[in-house]
Amino acid sequence: MKILVLNSGSSSLKYKLFDMTDRSEKASGLVERIGMSGVNGRLVHKVPGQDPYYVEQPMPDHKAALRLVLDSLMDGDRGVLSSLDEIAAVGHRILHGKDAFKQSSIIDNEALEKLKSFMEFGPLHMPANIMGIESCMQLMEGIPQVGVFDTAFHQTMPKKAFLYAIPYELYEEHGIRRYGFHGTSHRYVSMRAAEMLGKPLADLKMITMHLGNGSSAAAIKGGKVVDTSMGFTPLEGFVMGTRCGDIDPAVVPCLQQKLGLTSQEIDTFMNRKCGLLGISGVSSDMRDIQRAIEEGNQRAKDAYDVFIYRLIKYVGAYFAAMGGLDVLVFTAGIGENDHLVRQHVCEGLEALGVKIDIVKNAGLRAKEAVLSTPESKVQILLVPTNEELMIATDAYELVKDIS
Numbered sequence: 001m002k003i004l005v006l007n008s009g010s011s012s013l014k015y016k017l018f019d020m021t022d023r024s025e026k027a028s029g030l031v032e033r034i035g036m037s038g039v040n041g042r043l044v045h046k047v048p049g050q051d052p053y054y055v056e057q058p059m060p061d062h063k064a065a066l067r068l069v070l071d072s073l074m075d076g077d078r079g080v081l082s083s084l085d086e087i088a089a090v091g092h093r094i095l096h097g098k099d100a101f102k103q104s105s106i107i108d109n110e111a112l113e114k115l116k117s118f119m120e121f122g123p124l125h126m127p128a129n130i131m132g133i134e135s136c137m138q139l140m141e142g143i144p145q146v147g148v149f150d151t152a153f154h155q156t157m158p159k160k161a162f163l164y165a166i167p168y169e170l171y172e173e174h175g176i177r178r179y180g181f182h183g184t185s186h187r188y189v190s191m192r193a194a195e196m197l198g199k200p201l202a203d204l205k206m207i208t209m210h211l212g213n214g215s216s217a218a219a220i221k222g223g224k225v226v227d228t229s230m231g232f233t234p235l236e237g238f239v240m241g242t243r244c245g246d247i248d249p250a251v252v253p254c255l256q257q258k259l260g261l262t263s264q265e266i267d268t269f270m271n272r273k274c275g276l277l278g279i280s281g282v283s284s285d286m287r288d289i290q291r292a293i294e295e296g297n298q299r300a301k302d303a304y305d306v307f308i309y310r311l312i313k314y315v316g317a318y319f320a321a322m323g324g325l326d327v328l329v330f331t332a333g334i335g336e337n338d339h340l341v342r343q344h345v346c347e348g349l350e351a352l353g354v355k356i357d358i359v360k361n362a363g364l365r366a367k368e369a370v371l372s373t374p375e376s377k378v379q380i381l382l383v384p385t386n387e388e389l390m391i392a393t394d395a396y397e398l399v400k401d402i403s
C-alpha cells in the first residue's frame with residue numbers, strides 16, 4: 001500500500017512516496033518557484049539508487065506542480081507507479097488545526113471548509129496547505145486526503161499551560177491561546193525514543209527538543225504533551241535562527257515606534273531579523289555562528305549563550321511542571337548535528353542529574369543513539385526526526401481498513 005506525503009509551501013511543493021508494507025521510500029522530490037512570474041518552475045525528482053532528474057517549465061500554480069509530480073511518479077522510464085490507483089491516500093502536512101483537529105483526520109469537503117476558516121491563524125502557510133489539498137482533490141479524485149497537523153499533538157495541553165493572561169473572551173471569541181507547533185516531529189521522536197529504550201511511553205516523562213531554524217520543546221508526560229514552548233504562533237519560546245522567541249510584549253510597541261514600523265512590519269521584523277541573526281549580526285545558521293565564535297566574534301558568542309541559556313531554562317521549567325524527567329531528546333538540524341549544543345545544554349542541567357557522555361556525543365551526527373552516561377538520572381537521546389514517515393503512518397492508519 002503506497003502513501004504520498006505532500007508539504008505545500010507558498011512557492012514550493014515537497015513530496016515523498018512511501019510503500020507502507022516495509023515503510024520504505026520509493027521516490028521524493030521538490031517543485032520550486034511555483035507561481036513566480038517571469039521564471040520557470042523547477043522540479044527535482046529522486047528515486048533511490050538512480051540519478052535525480054530535473055524538469056524546468058512554466059509553473060503557474062500548485063495544481064500544475066502536482067500534475068508534474070504525478071507525471072514523474074508514473075513516468076514510463078523513471079517512474080515508480082503504473083497508475084494513480086496504487087496510491088491509497090495522500091498525507092498533507094498542515095500548519096494549523098486549531099482546537100478542531102486534535103489528531104490527524106480525513107479531509108473531506110466539510111473539513112476543507114473548516115480549514116479555510118483558519119487562514120488567519122497561519123497567513124503564510126495555510127493558503128498553500130489548502131491549495132495542496134484542493135489540487136489533490138481535483139487531480140486524484142476518489143483518493144482519500146489526510147490532514148496531519150503541526151498543532152494536533154499539543155492539544156492535550158491543560159488550560160493552565162495554553163491560556164494567556166489576557167481577557168478570557170479573547171480566547172473564547174478569537175481563539176487567542178497557545179497552540180504549539182512541530183507536533184508531528186515531537187510525536188515521532190517521542191515514540192521512537194520510547195521504542196529505543198524498550199519502555200512504554202505511558203511510563204515516561206520526556207522533553208523533546210526540536211532545534212532547527214525554528215526550534216521548540218515539548219514536555220511529554222505519559223505520551224501526552226503537557227506544555228510546549230511555541231505559542232499562538234511559532235514566534236514564542238526559544239531563540240531561533242531569525243525569530244526572537246520569548247520577549248517582553250512591551251518591547252513590541254516600543255520598537256514599532258523607534259523603527260517606524262506598521263504592525264505587519266514589526267511582525268516580519270520579529271520573525272526574520274531577530275534570533276541568532278539579530279544578536280550576532282553574522283547569520284541565522286548555527287554552523288556560521290560556531291565558526292564566528294572560533295574566530296573570536298563576541299556577538300556570535302552572545303547569541304550562542306542566550307540560545308543555550310534559554311534551552312536550559314525551559315528544561316528546568318518542564319522538569320518542575322512534570323515533577324521529574326526520564327528522557328531528554330535532541331532532534332532537527334541543530335539537535336541532530338551540533339554536538340556542542342547538546343553538550344552545553346546537558347552541562348547546564350547537571351543539577352538535575354543529567355550527565356552526557358562527552359566522547360560518544362562528540363562523535364555523533366544524525367544517528368539514533370543514547371548519549372547519557374550509565375550514572376545519569378536522565379536518559380539523553382539523539383533521535384533524527386522523520387515527519388514525512390509520521391505523516392505517511394497516520395494516513396495509512398486512517399485508510400488501511402477502507403482501501
Ligand code: ADP
Nearest residue numbers: 211212213214284285286287332333334337338
Ligand atoms: P528547518 O527548521 O528549516 O527544518 P532544520 O531542522 O533543517 O531546519 O535545521 C536547520 C539548521 O540546522 C541550520 O540553520 C543550521 O543552523 C543547523 N545545522 C545543520 N547542520 C549543522 C551542523 N553540522 N552543525 C550545526 N548546526 C547545523
